Amino acid sequence: MVAVGTNFLAAIGRIFLSFTAATGRLSIFTATALSHCVTPPIYPRLLMRQMMSIGYYSLPVVGMTAVFTGMVLALQIYSGSSRFNAEGAVATIVVIGITRELGPVLTGLMVAGRVGAAMAAEIGTMRVTEQIDALTTLSTNPFKYLVVPRLIAGALMLPLLVLVADIIGVMGGYLVGTEKLGFNSASYIDNTFEFLEQIDVISGLVKASAFGFIVSLMGCYHGYHSRGGAQGVGAATTNAVVSASILILAANYIITELFFDI
Amino acid sequence: MTEHIADKATAKISMNDVHKSFGPKVVLDGLNLDVGRGESVVVIGGSGTGKSVMLKCVLGLLHPDGGSIKVDGEEVVGMGGKDRDRVLDKFGMLFQSAALFDSLKVWENVAFGLIQGRGMSRDDAKGVALTKMAQVGLGEEVGELGPAELSGGMQKRVGLARAIATEPEIIFFDEPTTGLDPIMGDVINDLIVDCVKELGATTLSITHDLASARKIADRIAMIYKGQIIWAGPTDQIDQSGNAHVDQFIHGRAEGPIQMEVLRP
CATH class of the missing domain: 3.40.50.300 (P-loop containing nucleotide triphosphate hydrolases)
Structure with missing residues (x-):
């Protein structure tokens, strides 16, 4: 009985220690990456390539996600609000829901799946095939060459993607509202903008920048520390997507509290 | 001893x-x-x-x-x-697996240390890279290929050219x-x-x-x-x-x- 209790405590201790070690490793990685972000050299060609990869090539998946989310949001809010005769609020709730929450969060999650996984796989493969060691022997800092362009591109491009997602999402709601639910086009647009405030959009864009940083950080961190060939790279890819998704949801709560001080 | x-x-x-x-x-x-x-x-x-x-x-x-x-x-x-x-x-180093950068062309791999490490212009670095590639028996046309298109022996030669490019x-x-056949091994030696x-x-x-x-x-x-x-x-x-x-x-x-x- 005593042995079982001791083993249980030892197991908790091991988990705690490994969690602390992982947190420490991530903190050091983040601090190192940030320090390299503000010191030259910065590689503009690599930065542009990452901006294209994260921003431009994510547009289709983000656009599709946004349009269907806007459409389904209009349907659900109409169906829910009709229970207390508040159907007129559909346009307002759609735009606030999209700009404050669904635009940034869903864009962040979709980009985590598309870009975070690709980053972890690419950097992880470079790690296990000694390409990262080769960078060092060629007088090139791997953080500056691999991590910094991805972090900056993530933090810059996600707000732009979210802006596009906001517009497409609201258009999705408008389509369903006017074509299926019978709203008048002009009054739907009026209702959309009447109660929309700057902070709704700005808070979403700030969230997006944080989410972009998180996606890139997790992709780079897990790829950089991957070990053991194909299996290690596979595990790094999974860990990058899962950890980025969880951190996005946690950061979303924290930023919402900071912005709206409820 | x-x-x-x-x-x-x-x-x-x-x-x-x-x-x-x-x-x-x-x-x-x-x-x-x-x-x-x-x-x-x-x-x-x-x-x-x-x-x-x-x-x-x-x-x-x-x-x-x-x-x-x-x-x-x-x-x-x-x-x-x-x-x-x-x-x-x-230092220069030839890695066991050659460790060529997949995302770059062969000549860009060879010129990498010159461009990123020494700040040489791309045109000048390409000229040096092609000379070094010729030194290890690789023609200009190989320079435009990706590393994945090369055999193991050619990858090793590109790795060698990259290692000596910065002299x-x-x-x-x-x-x-x-990982090379004995003849290609001797060529590399x-x-x-x-x-x-x-x-x-x-x-x-x-x-x-x-x-x-x-x-x-x-x-x-x-x-x-x-x-x-x-x-x-x-x-x-x-x-x-x-x-x-x-x-x-x-x-x-x-x-x-x-x-x-x-x-x-």
């Missing part, structure tokens, strides 16, 4: 009592080895004896737990930042002939000898290919359990008088080196 100490005063690289462990596994256990200026030293030894770890400790890719590593008389253990960059500028003072070769002679570089290689070691080495050292157990001129390896070396060069399963193989 051992001639690890080439000549302390002229040693280009000097490793003294270097220790490195990974958890409970001791990999380098008081390693001593000097490489003289312009000398070509090949370290032979079985898999898992610490050969690659030794190279990575010199380059700063791994940090030794103890001991001293000097390059041109300058201590490099614990060195970081700009000092480390300055020391790394002296480094010191070149490391990590298993330069592993010849190229290494020619390129090194032309540059006048100091080289440190690790291999378990004896034919390769005999061809490219001025001096051979044998590593076993994280220590250099014998070192001497290449022509003396057959008369080393060391049972471990004899077993290794004759490839015998029986002898003082026991492989940890579970038999059914």
Whole structure:
């Protein structure tokens, strides 16, 4: 009985220690990456390539996600609000829901799946095939060459993607509202903008920048520390997507509290 | 027995009592080895004896737990930042897997150190890269291909061209002939000898290919359990008088080196 209790405590201790070690490793990685972000050299060609990869090539998946989310949001809010005769609020709730929450969060999650996984796989493969060691022997800092362009591109491009997602999402709601639910086009647009405030959009864009940083950080961190060939790279890819998704949801709560001080 | 100490005063690289462990596994256990200026030293030894770890400790890719590593008389253990960059500028390395960058064309791989490390313009660097590629027997048309389109032997040659492109003072070769057929292996050996002679570089290689070691080495050292157990001129390896070396060069399963193989 005593042995079982001791083993249980030892197991908790091991988990705690490994969690602390992982947190420490991530903190050091983040601090190192940030320090390299503000010191030259910065590689503009690599930065542009990452901006294209994260921003431009994510547009289709983000656009599709946004349009269907806007459409389904209009349907659900109409169906829910009709229970207390508040159907007129559909346009307002759609735009606030999209700009404050669904635009940034869903864009962040979709980009985590598309870009975070690709980053972890690419950097992880470079790690296990000694390409990262080769960078060092060629007088090139791997953080500056691999991590910094991805972090900056993530933090810059996600707000732009979210802006596009906001517009497409609201258009999705408008389509369903006017074509299926019978709203008048002009009054739907009026209702959309009447109660929309700057902070709704700005808070979403700030969230997006944080989410972009998180996606890139997790992709780079897990790829950089991957070990053991194909299996290690596979595990790094999974860990990058899962950890980025969880951190996005946690950061979303924290930023919402900071912005709206409820 | 051992001639690890080439000549302390002229040693280009000097490793003294270097220790490195990974958890409970001791990999380098008081390693001593000097490489003289312009000398070509090949370290032979079985898999898992610490050969690659030794190279990575010199380059700063791994940090030794103890001991001293000097390059041109300058201590490099614990060195970081700009000092480390300055020391790394002296090095070129051919990796076992060639470690070419998949996302770049062949010529961009060869020119990488010139463009990123030395700040040369792309046009100038391309000119140098094509010259170096010609030196290892690769035509201009190969320069526009991706590394994945090349055979193993061609990848090794590109890796060699990349290692010599910046004309480094010191070149490391990590298993330069592993995975190649004997003829291509010999081609690579010849190229290494020619390129090194032309540059006048100091080289440190690790291999378990004896034919390769005999061809490219001025001096051979044998590593076993994280220590250099014998070192001497290449022509003396057959008369080393060391049972471990004899077993290794004759490839015998029986002898003082026991492989940890579970038999059914």
